[in-house]
Amino acid sequence: MxxxxxxxxxxxxxxxxxxxxxxxxxIFNFIWWFGFAYGLGSRPVEDYTYIFGLPDWxxxxxxxxxxxxxxxxIVVTKYFLTEVSFDEEVEK
Amino acid sequence: xxxxxxxxxxxxxxxxxxxxxxxxKRMAPGKSFLSDxxxxxxxxxxxxxxxxxxxTYGSASSFLGGPGTAYTVGFGWILLAMAQVVTGYFVxxxxxxxxxxxxxxxxxxxxxxxxxxRYNSPAVAILSAIAIIVFLFSAMTAQWVGGARLIxxxxxxxxxxxxxxxxxxxxxxxxxxxxxxVAVTDAVQGAxxxxxxxxxxxxxxxxxxxxxxxMQDLLNENPRLVTPFGADGSLSxxxxxxxxxxxxxxxxxxxxMAVRAMSYKNSRSMHRALVIGTIVTGFIMLNMHLIGIFAxxxxxxxxxxxxxxxxxxxxxxPAWLAGIVLAAPMAAIMSTVxxxxxxxxxxxxxxxxxNFIRPDAEERRIKIVSFGVTAILGIIVFLLxxxxxxxxxxxxxxxxxxxxxAFIWPVVLGLYWKYGNKYGAIASMITxxxxxxGLHFYNQAxxxxxxxxxxxxxxxxxxxxxxxxSLTVKREVYRF
Numbered sequence: 001m002x003x004x005x006x007x008x009x010x011x012x013x014x015x016x017x018x019x020x021x022x023x024x025x026x027i028f029n030f031i032w033w034f035g036f037a038y039g040l041g042s043r044p045v046e047d048y049t050y051i052f053g054l055p056d057w058x059x060x061x062x063x064x065x066x067x068x069x070x071x072x073x074i075v076v077t078k079y080f081l082t083e084v085s086f087d088e089e090v091e092k
Numbered sequence: 093x094x095x096x097x098x099x100x101x102x103x104x105x106x107x108x109x110x111x112x113x114x115x116x117k118r119m120a121p122g123k124s125f126l127s128d129x130x131x132x133x134x135x136x137x138x139x140x141x142x143x144x145x146x147x148t149y150g151s152a153s154s155f156l157g158g159p160g161t162a163y164t165v166g167f168g169w170i171l172l173a174m175a176q177v178v179t180g181y182f183v184x185x186x187x188x189x190x191x192x193x194x195x196x197x198x199x200x201x202x203x204x205x206x207x208x209x210r211y212n213s214p215a216v217a218i219l220s221a222i223a224i225i226v227f228l229f230s231a232m233t234a235q236w237v238g239g240a241r242l243i244x245x246x247x248x249x250x251x252x253x254x255x256x257x258x259x260x261x262x263x264x265x266x267x268x269x270x271x272x273x274v275a276v277t278d279a280v281q282g283a284x285x286x287x288x289x290x291x292x293x294x295x296x297x298x299x300x301x302x303x304x305x306x307m308q309d310l311l312n313e314n315p316r317l318v319t320p321f322g323a324d325g326s327l328s329x330x331x332x333x334x335x336x337x338x339x340x341x342x343x344x345x346x347x348x349m350a351v352r353a354m355s356y357k358n359s360r361s362m363h364r365a366l367v368i369g370t371i372v373t374g375f376i377m378l379n380m381h382l383i384g385i386f387a388x389x390x391x392x393x394x395x396x397x398x399x400x401x402x403x404x405x406x407x408x409x410p411a412w413l414a415g416i417v418l419a420a421p422m423a424a425i426m427s428t429v430x431x432x433x434x435x436x437x438x439x440x441x442x443x444x445x446x447n448f449i450r451p452d453a454e455e456r457r458i459k460i461v462s463f464g465v466t467a468i469l470g471i472i473v474f475l476l477x478x479x480x481x482x483x484x485x486x487x488x489x490x491x492x493x494x495x496x497x498a499f500i501w502p503v504v505l506g507l508y509w510k511y512g513n514k515y516g517a518i519a520s521m522i523t524x525x526x527x528x529x530g531l532h533f534y535n536q537a538x539x540x541x542x543x544x545x546x547x548x549x550x551x552x553x554x555x556x557x558x559x560x561x562s563l564t565v566k567r568e569v570y571r572f
Contacts, residue, residue, distance in 0.1 A: 022185025
């Protein structure tokens with residue numbers, strides 16, 4: 001099994017790129033979530049505004065954040081992920 | 093005791109039962125029993141895969157403990173819970189294709205198989221088996237307590253009787269059906285979870301007189317309930333953020349998730365699972381915890397957090413509908429329990445019994461041992477759950493953190509870092525587990541170190557241990 005290296009298996013290159021995409025998405029997700037939650041949520045409660053009845057910091061951080069991440073994941077999956085076979089014989 | 097509530101629940105149990113039986117019949121003859129029983133023959137499609145991940149991960153804590161805490165703490169706790177949206181895509185993208193390819197190449201059926209092949213070391217396998225057996229036991233116990241509590245609060249039966257009913261139904265279909273039964277029933281349970289969440293949310297909002305009215309009630313009671321900092325102001329940004337490690341990215345290292353990343357059929361099902369998993373996880377987490385908070389003005393004064401969801405469902409919905417909706421947490425608990433049960437028994441059968449005790453065991457024998465071990469484990473957990481511990485969610489989180497500290501670097505760096513070797517892996521697992529347990533008791537006694545969740549530092553320490561030991565003991569490039 002040591003005859004193959006990560007250099008000769010092109011699928012691993014794809015896999016590595018997709019793992020980096022995952023890290024990138026997670027970092028973006030965290031910044032969005034944290035920024036709105038504590039950026040808006042740290043004000044005094046009397047200054048909160050409400051969107052659909054929910055506090056603004058929560059609406060942007062959790063509700064919009066979740067919808068945005070879902071959209072991003074759909075885009076990434078559709079346009080940036082490559083289909084490869086998981087079985088061994090296809091390697092050349 | 094309300095027959096209208098119980099009937100739908102019983103119907104649900106029977107349905108799950110039937111699915112387990114049918115799945116077991118479908119076990120393909122000729123294929124390896126092990127890969128079939130513990131992995132469903134690696135042929136999960138996108139929808140089933142996504143649902144089994146969500147259902148396995150979304151456990152008693154997301155349906156009972158989590159919303160219960162949100163009820164007490166307020167919006168800060170939902171913020172914390174939403175850290176879990178990341179798991180939906182992160183686990184599949186990180187383990188992703190490389191893990192699936194290597195798992196097939198190594199012919200791995202469990203996460204331990206993968207680690208053993210990657211590091212070529214029995215010591216790694218033994219340590220992993222110990223970690224899995226110890227930590228998953230506490231996770232399972234927590235889940236069983238949750239299941240029994242739920243049945244208890246619905247039927248008015250004694251806790252012991254409730255636990256017994258729960259135990260028997262889970263055991264029968266896991267023992268008979270194996271992983272495929274678990275995955276397929278997870279898909280059904282996942283669907284019930286989504287629908288149940290939505291129905292209950294609508295019910296609570298109507299009962300509370302609309303979202304703005306509920307919000308006003310919360311503000312009147314305690315304005316801190318609608319801030320990110322919690323009802324008593326104790327949730328700090330550092331603490332809440334550190335949950336990104338525990339319930340977000342760290343989930344990559346949980347054996348029950350890793351094993352699912354081995355079971356997909358092809359890359360298309362993995363892609364589909366990514367999308368469905370992210371959406372479903374976020375949807376359930378957001379809505380379930382909102383229900384917890386919205387329940388506060390509707391039903392003030394509930395003492396035991398775990399009972400918030402069952403009680404509020406009974407309060408705001410017609411009885412028959414409450415029965416259907418409450419099948420959702422039931423589903424969540426059952427689907428977590430069954431996976432854990434299967435995982436611990438695979439650790440014992442595959443990684444201990446076949447590796448070290450009887451490498452030459454024939455198929456028939458393995459079968460009998462697998463069924464037997466699964467059943468015995470179930471009985472042991474039942475006995476442990478008889479005397480339930482106080483706070484479900486923290487027991488559950490204890491086990492998550494321990495597993496993550498033990499496995500995250502051996503798995504992730506084992507996949508992506510060519511210098512990673514067995515010395516690093518062993519050092520990392522020992523460091524992770526011991527520092528986690530140590531810090532857990534330190535934090536209990538003196539408050540959280542630097543105000544972050546216990547899991548943070550053990551993960552850091554085990555990273556250092558992995559890198560240092562890999563490079564210093566024997567620096568060698570690993571060829572995949």
